[in-house]
Amino acid sequence: MSTLFELELPPELSAKEPLERRGLLRDQVRLLVVSRWTGKVIHSHFVRLSDFLARGDLLVFNSSRTLPASLTGWIGSDDFRVEVRLAEHLSDDAWLALLLFRAGDRSQTRLRPGLIIDFGQGLQAQVEGSDSTNRRLWKIRFSKCGTELLDLIYRLGQPIRYEYAAAPWDIDCYQNVYSTEPGSAEMPSAGRAFTWKTLLQLQRHGVRIATLTLHTGLSSYMDDELDREHPASEEEYFISQETAEQIRDAHQTGRRVIAVGTTVVRALESAAERSGFVEPGHRYTRLTINAGYPLRVTNGLLTGLHEPAASHLDLLSAFIPAEKLRKAYEEAVRKRYLWHEFGDLNLVV
Amino acid sequence: MNRLNRKKILITGASQGLGRQLALDFAREGAAALALCARHSQALDKVRDEVMVVAPDIKVVLIEADLSRPLDIERLFAIALHEFHGRLDVLVNNASMLGPSPMPYLLDYPLAEFQAVLNANLIGPFLAIRKALPAMIEHGGSIINVTSDAGIVGYAGWGAYGISKFGLEGMSQTWAAELEESKVRVNWVDPGSMNTAMHRAAEPDEDPSQWADPAEVTEVFIYLASDESEGVTARRFQAQEFTPRAGRMPKH
Numbered sequence: 001m002s003t004l005f006e007l008e009l010p011p012e013l014s015a016k017e018p019l020e021r022r023g024l025l026r027d028q029v030r031l032l033v034v035s036r037w038t039g040k041v042i043h044s045h046f047v048r049l050s051d052f053l054a055r056g057d058l059l060v061f062n063s064s065r066t067l068p069a070s071l072t073g074w075i076g077s078d079d080f081r082v083e084v085r086l087a088e089h090l091s092d093d094a095w096l097a098l099l100l101f102r103a104g105d106r107s108q109t110r111l112r113p114g115l116i117i118d119f120g121q122g123l124q125a126q127v128e129g130s131d132s133t134n135r136r137l138w139k140i141r142f143s144k145c146g147t148e149l150l151d152l153i154y155r156l157g158q159p160i161r162y163e164y165a166a167a168p169w170d171i172d173c174y175q176n177v178y179s180t181e182p183g184s185a186e187m188p189s190a191g192r193a194f195t196w197k198t199l200l201q202l203q204r205h206g207v208r209i210a211t212l213t214l215h216t217g218l219s220s221y222m223d224d225e226l227d228r229e230h231p232a233s234e235e236e237y238f239i240s241q242e243t244a245e246q247i248r249d250a251h252q253t254g255r256r257v258i259a260v261g262t263t264v265v266r267a268l269e270s271a272a273e274r275s276g277f278v279e280p281g282h283r284y285t286r287l288t289i290n291a292g293y294p295l296r297v298t299n300g301l302l303t304g305l306h307e308p309a310a311s312h313l314d315l316l317s318a319f320i321p322a323e324k325l326r327k328a329y330e331e332a333v334r335k336r337y338l339w340h341e342f343g344d345l346n347l348v349v
Numbered sequence: 350m351n352r353l354n355r356k357k358i359l360i361t362g363a364s365q366g367l368g369r370q371l372a373l374d375f376a377r378e379g380a381a382a383l384a385l386c387a388r389h390s391q392a393l394d395k396v397r398d399e400v401m402v403v404a405p406d407i408k409v410v411l412i413e414a415d416l417s418r419p420l421d422i423e424r425l426f427a428i429a430l431h432e433f434h435g436r437l438d439v440l441v442n443n444a445s446m447l448g449p450s451p452m453p454y455l456l457d458y459p460l461a462e463f464q465a466v467l468n469a470n471l472i473g474p475f476l477a478i479r480k481a482l483p484a485m486i487e488h489g490g491s492i493i494n495v496t497s498d499a500g501i502v503g504y505a506g507w508g509a510y511g512i513s514k515f516g517l518e519g520m521s522q523t524w525a526a527e528l529e530e531s532k533v534r535v536n537w538v539d540p541g542s543m544n545t546a547m548h549r550a551a552e553p554d555e556d557p558s559q560w561a562d563p564a565e566v567t568e569v570f571i572y573l574a575s576d577e578s579e580g581v582t583a584r585r586f587q588a589q590e591f592t593p594r595a596g597r598m599p600k601h
Contacts, residue, residue, distance in 0.1 A: 063435060063483065065427055065430070067427075147410065147428055147431070147432060150428055150431055151412070151424065151428055154423070154424035154427055154428070155424065170419075170420070171420070171423055175423075177483070178483040178486070179483060180430045180435035180436075180484050181430050181434065181435040182427040182430070182431050196482070196527075200531075203530075204530075211487070213435065
């Protein structure tokens with residue numbers, strides 16, 4: 001799959017630290033507002049989000065909690081160190097994971113089914129085989145399951161961090177204030193800027209709020225070539241009867257449904273694929289959304305700023321023509337907006 | 350017997366004393382699920398066995414966590430909300446530590462011990478409430494903080510413990526004010542003197558038989574955890590003076 005458009009993204013535009021670690025609040029990021037229809041760009045601030053929302057608009061959040069999904073393990077008697085990044089919890093209770101070795105380490109080539117990875121504290125995993133659809137992922141099965149495994153993941157794991165993070169920020173920096181059930185490999189970061197104060201103010205303004213759960217996979221497989229191909233990943237999601245009804249009600253009364261994050265778009269559009277209406281339930285999705293995809297549920301999107309190669313950008317092109325998006329992004333670079341999970345936000349309505 | 354029908358409840362400090370008794374009484378009142386947290390899991394195993402005797406169908410989740418450590422609190426709520434499918438109805442912030450026994454005067458209080466008590470008794474509940482709210486905000490919930498007489502009167506020799514409870518009472522008021530528009534209620538309860546390991550350590554020269562059994566003080570907690578107390582928030586209760594009638598708000 002080709003890149004939607006080329007964009008020179010200077011490295012200093014990667015947000016390196018969470019605002020709350022600079023004595024500010026999460027909600028003090030900037031907001032780039034882009035009209036889906038005209039491409040018109042307005043530069044604002046996230047705390048003014050309600051200026052761009054109407055009474056009755058329904059904001060849908062992904063309440064999935066971020067796991068400390070990076071585990072350090074050792075293989076065999078030679079003690080090869082491996083970083084295991086959990087990507088997806090499979091329905092048969094195994095996991096898909098990215099296994100990363102230190103640069104130059106030849107252990108990568110020795111990976112084979114049957115290998116045992118030892119994490120300490122009594123936790124091990126057996127490598128069952130490579131994934132059939134994504135060449136960088138391996139299927140592994142832990143020696144523990146359920147609550148006991150979750151407990152050990154929390155005791156042993158670290159949040160997945162990328163090279164632009166200025167310090168090993170703790171898991172709270174990678175958690176949305178409204179998150180509940182754990183399961184995401186990486187933070188659904190479009191919601192990171194929301195504080196309780198903003199949420200309560202929006203409700204006072206008449207904006208309605210609904211939640212769903214989609215456990216996110218990895219945003220990068222640490223392989224530029226593969227990342228550019230945007231391999232379709234499978235993600236687990238859950239939509240309650242209540243949320244499905246709120247969405248139906250919004251549509252029937254002509255109000256907008258605005259997704260907080262691309263994960264919410266994916267969950268809602270997946271749940272509506274069969275009947276055109278959001279069907280509640282617990283399912284897995286492999287849906288790919290890109291330019292020309294007929295959005296059935298979502299009318300708008302609040303999201304971060306994405307790298308040109310990211311699959312999220314393809315998803316944005318279902319909301320707004322690529323050319324208009326390119327112009328908005330070029331302006332965001334000129335105006336020094338910040339990218340990635342600790343960065344500024346983009347509202348497309 | 351079913352005043353807590355379908356409620357999902359998290360109790361900190363549940364391995365002994367008041368926390369253990371609350372687990373038993375909440376189970377008797379029909380709670381659907383209990384997440385019980387303490388620093389040592391062996392004692393929790395025993396409480397679970399006792400709970401299962403009074404309520405064989407209840408779901409019980411045991412979580413070993415030290416509430417003076419923020420990462421433990423994140424782990425505690427991740428596990429509880431995983432088990433409870435993202436929903437929590439009641440949080441009882443019961444865990445607290447006394448500090449050194451016998452309790453030193455403030456002038457003699459070791460700084461590290463002072464900080465440890467404030468961490469466990471004040472910062473712990475602060476973080477626990479933050480992490481409980483997402484699971485309560487949609488459907489409503491009840492937060493009950495356990496305080497003490499030493500949280501409104503500065504007794505000589507009650508050192509960090511009393512100060513932490515003053516903090517907890519102030520914090521409870523602030524939370525209640527901030528959550529006024531929501532369906533989440535915040536109240537705090539002074540259980541009074543009870544014959545527990547903590548109270549015996551606080552006043553080792555006193556005769557513990559004069560103090561209440563924890564089983565005698567749980568009525569107000571059941572009331573606050575149940576829907577009977579709907580609309581009741583920002584109030585301080587004294588468990589040993591509580592009668593259900595007195596607790597109810599006048600009907601309009």
